[in-house]
Amino acid sequence: MDTEFAVVGGGIVGLSVAYGLLCSGKRVTVYDEGDTAIRASRGNFGLVWVQGKGQNYPPYARWTRRSARAWPQFAQQLAQESGTALNLQQRGGYSIHLTEQSLADKVASYEKLRVALDDDYPFEVLGHNAIKQEEPHIGPSVAGAILHHEDGHVNPLMLLRTLAQLVRKRGADVITDAAVTRLEPQASGYELQLQNKQVHRAEKIVICAGLGAKTLAPMLGFKAPIFAQRGQVLITEKMPPFINRPSGEIRQVNEGGVQIGASSELAGLNDSETIDITAQLARNAMLMYPKLASASLLRSWAALRIMTPDGYPIYQQSTTCPGAFYITCHSGITLAAAHALLLPEWLCSRDHGEPSLPSLSAFSEARFNV
Amino acid sequence: MTANAAADSSFELIVIGAGPAGMAAATTAADFGCSVCLLDEQPTAGGQIYRSLSRAGPTNRVNGDSGAWKNTAGKQAIEILGKAYFSGLPLIEKLSAANVHTVHGACVWHVGLNGEDGVVTYSRQQHASRISGRHIIIASGAMERPMPLPGWTLPGVLTAGAGQILLKTDGLATDNSVLIGTGPLLYYFATQLIRSGCKPKALIDTGNGVNRTAIRELLPVALHYYRPLLTGLSMLSQIKRAGVNCYSGASAIEILGDSRASGVRCHYTGGKQINIDCDFVFMHDGVIPNTHISRSLQLRHQWNSVHHYHEPAINDGAVSSQSNISIAGDGSGIIGAEASAQHGKLASLTALKSLGYDTEGQSKNRQRQINAVGRARQFQRFLARLYPPLITTEPVADNTIVCRCEQVTAAEIKRCVELGCTGPNQTKAYTRCGMGPCQGRYCGLTVANIIARESNLPAETIGTFRVRSPLKPVTIAELASLADTPPTHTQMTTATHTNDDSR
Amino acid sequence: MFKRLHFANQSVQTTEPQSGTADDEITFSFNQQVVTARRGDTVATALLLNNIIRFGQRGGIDKGPFCLMGACYECLVQVNGRSQQACMLEAVQDMQVMPLILCNHDADSPATTEHDPDDNSQ
Ligand SMILES: Cc1cc2nc3c(=O)[nH]c(=O)nc-3n(C[C@H](O)[C@H](O)[C@H](O)COP(=O)(O)OP(=O)(O)OC[C@H]3O[C@@H](n4cnc5c(N)ncnc54)[C@H](O)[C@@H]3O)c2cc1C
Ligand SMILES: Cc1cc2nc3c(=O)[nH]c(=O)nc-3n(C[C@H](O)[C@H](O)[C@H](O)COP(=O)(O)OP(=O)(O)OC[C@H]3O[C@@H](n4cnc5c(N)ncnc54)[C@H](O)[C@@H]3O)c2cc1C
Ligand code: FES
Numbered sequence: 001m002d003t004e005f006a007v008v009g010g011g012i013v014g015l016s017v018a019y020g021l022l023c024s025g026k027r028v029t030v031y032d033e034g035d036t037a038i039r040a041s042r043g044n045f046g047l048v049w050v051q052g053k054g055q056n057y058p059p060y061a062r063w064t065r066r067s068a069r070a071w072p073q074f075a076q077q078l079a080q081e082s083g084t085a086l087n088l089q090q091r092g093g094y095s096i097h098l099t100e101q102s103l104a105d106k107v108a109s110y111e112k113l114r115v116a117l118d119d120d121y122p123f124e125v126l127g128h129n130a131i132k133q134e135e136p137h138i139g140p141s142v143a144g145a146i147l148h149h150e151d152g153h154v155n156p157l158m159l160l161r162t163l164a165q166l167v168r169k170r171g172a173d174v175i176t177d178a179a180v181t182r183l184e185p186q187a188s189g190y191e192l193q194l195q196n197k198q199v200h201r202a203e204k205i206v207i208c209a210g211l212g213a214k215t216l217a218p219m220l221g222f223k224a225p226i227f228a229q230r231g232q233v234l235i236t237e238k239m240p241p242f243i244n245r246p247s248g249e250i251r252q253v254n255e256g257g258v259q260i261g262a263s264s265e266l267a268g269l270n271d272s273e274t275i276d277i278t279a280q281l282a283r284n285a286m287l288m289y290p291k292l293a294s295a296s297l298l299r300s301w302a303a304l305r306i307m308t309p310d311g312y313p314i315y316q317q318s319t320t321c322p323g324a325f326y327i328t329c330h331s332g333i334t335l336a337a338a339h340a341l342l343l344p345e346w347l348c349s350r351d352h353g354e355p356s357l358p359s360l361s362a363f364s365e366a367r368f369n370v
Numbered sequence: 371m372t373a374n375a376a377a378d379s380s381f382e383l384i385v386i387g388a389g390p391a392g393m394a395a396a397t398t399a400a401d402f403g404c405s406v407c408l409l410d411e412q413p414t415a416g417g418q419i420y421r422s423l424s425r426a427g428p429t430n431r432v433n434g435d436s437g438a439w440k441n442t443a444g445k446q447a448i449e450i451l452g453k454a455y456f457s458g459l460p461l462i463e464k465l466s467a468a469n470v471h472t473v474h475g476a477c478v479w480h481v482g483l484n485g486e487d488g489v490v491t492y493s494r495q496q497h498a499s500r501i502s503g504r505h506i507i508i509a510s511g512a513m514e515r516p517m518p519l520p521g522w523t524l525p526g527v528l529t530a531g532a533g534q535i536l537l538k539t540d541g542l543a544t545d546n547s548v549l550i551g552t553g554p555l556l557y558y559f560a561t562q563l564i565r566s567g568c569k570p571k572a573l574i575d576t577g578n579g580v581n582r583t584a585i586r587e588l589l590p591v592a593l594h595y596y597r598p599l600l601t602g603l604s605m606l607s608q609i610k611r612a613g614v615n616c617y618s619g620a621s622a623i624e625i626l627g628d629s630r631a632s633g634v635r636c637h638y639t640g641g642k643q644i645n646i647d648c649d650f651v652f653m654h655d656g657v658i659p660n661t662h663i664s665r666s667l668q669l670r671h672q673w674n675s676v677h678h679y680h681e682p683a684i685n686d687g688a689v690s691s692q693s694n695i696s697i698a699g700d701g702s703g704i705i706g707a708e709a710s711a712q713h714g715k716l717a718s719l720t721a722l723k724s725l726g727y728d729t730e731g732q733s734k735n736r737q738r739q740i741n742a743v744g745r746a747r748q749f750q751r752f753l754a755r756l757y758p759p760l761i762t763t764e765p766v767a768d769n770t771i772v773c774r775c776e777q778v779t780a781a782e783i784k785r786c787v788e789l790g791c792t793g794p795n796q797t798k799a800y801t802r803c804g805m806g807p808c809q810g811r812y813c814g815l816t817v818a819n820i821i822a823r824e825s826n827l828p829a830e831t832i833g834t835f836r837v838r839s840p841l842k843p844v845t846i847a848e849l850a851s852l853a854d855t856p857p858t859h860t861q862m863t864t865a866t867h868t869n870d871d872s873r
Numbered sequence: 874m875f876k877r878l879h880f881a882n883q884s885v886q887t888t889e890p891q892s893g894t895a896d897d898e899i900t901f902s903f904n905q906q907v908v909t910a911r912r913g914d915t916v917a918t919a920l921l922l923n924n925i926i927r928f929g930q931r932g933g934i935d936k937g938p939f940c941l942m943g944a945c946y947e948c949l950v951q952v953n954g955r956s957q958q959a960c961m962l963e964a965v966q967d968m969q970v971m972p973l974i975l976c977n978h979d980a981d982s983p984a985t986t987e988h989d990p991d992d993n994s995q
Pocket of ligand 2: 386387388389390391392409410411412416417418419420476477478479509510511512513514530531532534555558657660698699700701705706707708710841842942
């Protein structure tokens with residue numbers, strides 16, 4: 001065997017999982033594609049976000065919050081090992097609303113969730129004056145906001161880089177520019193064929209290949225019912241700090257730029273930005289923070305989310321190929337802490353039946369059986 | 371990239387850039403009665419070489435003869451700037467007489483496709499507009515090659531092109547300067563400074579003299595290019611005769627200073643070291659095509675290993691990998707001003723033909739233009755061999771800033787190679803290099819070079835930054851002004867990704 | 874230091890039939906300092922003529938103009954509350970130009986709460 005765990009995919013999910021396995025003393029090899037690969041981890045919004053997650057599915061709300069709570073420890077550990085700060089800030093975040101109606105609707109759905117979560121869901125509703133108190137630069141057309149105290153944000157590119165660095169430091173082989181083209185179960189373990197025709201062997205396989213899993217995962221008996229959802233994002237020039245807390249739409253990043261996002265569109269694998277959508281994002285941003293009108297827009301981009309039909313993650317061990325796992329989610333930043341700190345227990349367990357972490361059973365592929 | 375939304379007005383042909391290539395393309399099309407729009411971000415036509423020339427308006431000239439000027443100021447201008455500068459006047463005058471919808475001060479920041487049409491978005495005086503065209507000619511010219519040296523970010527360090535712009539546009543020159551680099555433009559600028567009475571203190575030449583491969587490139591076109599060759603030779607002797615200290619074969623160059631440039635230190639032929647005080651540094655290491663627009667469209671590009679730059683792939687008629695988009699002039703790979711004008715004309719004729727115009731009568735000229743552009747490319751290959759960019763002969767020192775905008779050093783780029791980066795895009799994500807307002811224009815080539823060197827990969831495998839809109843920064847309000855539907859709540863919710871249950 | 878050459882002090886290079894006299898002179902301010910220029914000059918040209926070569930500071934590094942052709946963005950200054958390229962901006966009488974100073978800060982520094990002149994709400 002070349003390695004104990006072959007992690008296919010070097011985005012945030014693959015690297016978080018690899019880092020967790022290495023911390024548990026496992027031998028790991030990470031396989032990743034090259035410079036121009038489709039990689040959501042390079043184009044996301046950087047929120048460590050709780051509110052709204054699992055509005056209609058409390059297990060997802062619980063899993064998300066578990067990760068958000070694990071984030072401070074995770075960030076500290078990464079910073080200590082790497083010497084780089086990730087600029088994690090978890091002082092709450094908003095959902096900003098331009099009409100009373102949309103605010104009221106959202107509040108109603110959060111209240112329902114609060115009941116499902118045994119009254120433990122710390123959000124408060126801010127009217128215009130209250131949000132203005134918190135955010136002096138908020139625009140006059142903002143009706144109000146929901147402040148959820150568990151929300152926050154992080155520098156997602158620093159996270160990606162730090163994980164790439166630490167996974168190597170902890171002894172993983174990381175092979176880049178090495179797309180895996182075929183996965184095959186052997187009498188014991190698995191064979192991976194790479195694009196350059198090399199064949200590697202591993203005892204266990206964890207598929208974290210983002211949209212690439214669509215073709216890879218079925219080779220080991222997974223359904224992988226995923227599709228791409230395009231999100232467009234804007235970033236301004238650096239500005240002196242004027243936004244205190246992030247919202248689902250706008251955040252000021254630690255370097256000073258203001259990030260504005262993100263749309264949700266179906267466009268296949270087209271990851272180009274478009275004027276019509278970016279113009280709408282710009283206009284909405286100006287309504288929320290009028291000061292942004294005169295800010296220079298440095299760049300817009302689009303990235304592709306990895307979506308499941310219901311929007312929740314998949315954590316699945318293959319029913320036909322034991323020792324092969326499939327992991328995907330559309331909030332890989334938020335869930336990075338859980339992936340690194342909690343998943344190894346599941347991945348390393350000898351038990352081939354129910355997941356060892358009770359919370360994971362809610363995220364099996366069985367839910368897509370018709 | 372798609373544009374999707376309706377345009378403000380439409381044309382048969384849109385030309386981006388009003389340098390020699392763009393002016394020739396636009397006027398050629400107008401001659402055929404084609405509706406053409408010409409956009410340029412400068413306040414006047416002329417491009418880099420004939421910049422601001424039209425401001426020396428016809429009132430100052432006698433009988434339209436660019437050699438004869440009414441006043442002594444005009445004579446002095448010719449003497450300092452050189453006759454070649456004024457040879458652009460006929461093109462500029464032809465343009466102002468032609469039926470071309472010319473928009474000056476128009477910065478193009480997005481080019482997209484909408485079905486069969488190209489859609490160009492630009493801003494003028496902070497107002498954004500969109501126009502559509504059945505065919506687009508990109509004639510966005512060249513820029514100077516980044517020349518990363520320790521201290522090159524200090525105030526007081528300018529490119530030689532910048533020095534020339536000050537001279538052409540406003541008649542400014544400075545004493546007490548040092549010129550660093552190589553290539554005809556640097557020498558030309560040195561002679562202009564000398565004629566201005568602002569003799570540079572020194573010329574630090576990174577070139578190594580004539581080599582055999584260069585001569586081989588030259589032979590087939592030597593006859594056509596004897597004049598520029600002679601001018602080139604005479605420039606160097608002028609510089610020396612004027613008493614400028616010339617140090618050739620320079621290496622380990624450092625620009626010194628705390629909060630502004632105050633001197634230059636380097637080694638030169640024979641291993642000697644020199645330290646020169648100065649107030650200003652002008653650097654130049656050749657020019658490279660400005661490929662931001664063509665790259666943003668994800669047109670096919672290729673690595674040119676003689677010139678060490680990426681250039682768009684085009685056919686004989688200047689058509690890119692996208693049939694309704696052509697690329698003319700230096701933006702297609704460096705060919706020089708004269709050939710750029712011919713290339714613009716050629717591109718225009720090819721486009722006119724595909725737009726249904728009868729261009730049969732021009733077929734003889736067409737072959738002549740193709741040949742001329744071919745010779746120009748060969749001559750430029752000769753120059754490229756003669757004046758190889760510094761980055762190909764000397765690695766960038768670790769502590770040198772590579773990305774000026776985000777202050778990323780060469781050492782940080784190298785570290786990315788250790789972290790598995792095989793190209794500029796992941797490197798950008800890890801270091802922020804290329805994320806600043808210049809959009810990677812002044813670091814892209816250096817980053818690719820460092821990655822190639824560090825990973826022992828051939829340069830052509832490295833690739834380029836993915837170029838995204840806006841091609842040049844615009845305000846949020848300018849972008850927002852293009853939103854064509856009123857804001858509604860549904861848009862607000864689709865605009866958040868946090869609402870995972872909403873679908 | 875940069876100076877204007879004799880030929881440019883005469884009318885060769887102006888569009889309008891003005892002569893290079895006092896009518897042509899304008900003044901504006903940079904960082905509260907008075908700067909003289911000639912109509913038609915870019916802000917960058919005018920500052921260089923007035924021996925100002927530091928246009929701002931980013932991440933603790935002094936910035937001055939570099940390419941003067943609108944490509945490098947090293948010449949950014951602040952005019953009317955927004956950042957603009959000094960080399961692409963024509964100087965006009967009484968314009969108030971400020972250096973663009975940006976420091977790297979991290980997310981933990983709180984946002985300013987002082988009154989923002991652009992914000993007319995409330
Ligand atoms: C616009 C946008 C905004 C977002 N905002 C947030 C947010 O604020 N907070 C949050 O938590 N999440 C956010 N997300 C989601 C988050 O970015 C993703 O959940 C996360 O990046 C997914 O990581 P990944 O590793 O699964 O996928 P990716 O980053 O796509 O990585 C997949 C990796 O697998 C590799 N790969 C694919 N196929 C193969 C193969 N055959 N062989 C080898 N390697 C292969 C690819 O090269 C790639 O590196 C956002 C996403 C988008 C698009
Ligand atoms: C700084 C500099 C100085 C030079 N000096 C000399 C010289 O002295 N002698 C010499 O022989 N050659 C010189 N050259 C080379 C010479 O400029 C070219 O050979 C020639 O000008 C090429 O013509 P062109 O039409 O292809 O492009 P250019 O003349 O460069 O014209 C391109 C035009 O496109 C415009 N443009 C680019 N992007 C955009 C956009 N996004 N939106 C709107 N407009 C845009 C520019 O404003 C420019 O006017 C110089 C080059 C540079 C870069
Ligand atoms: S000096 Fe380069 S953009 Fe102004």
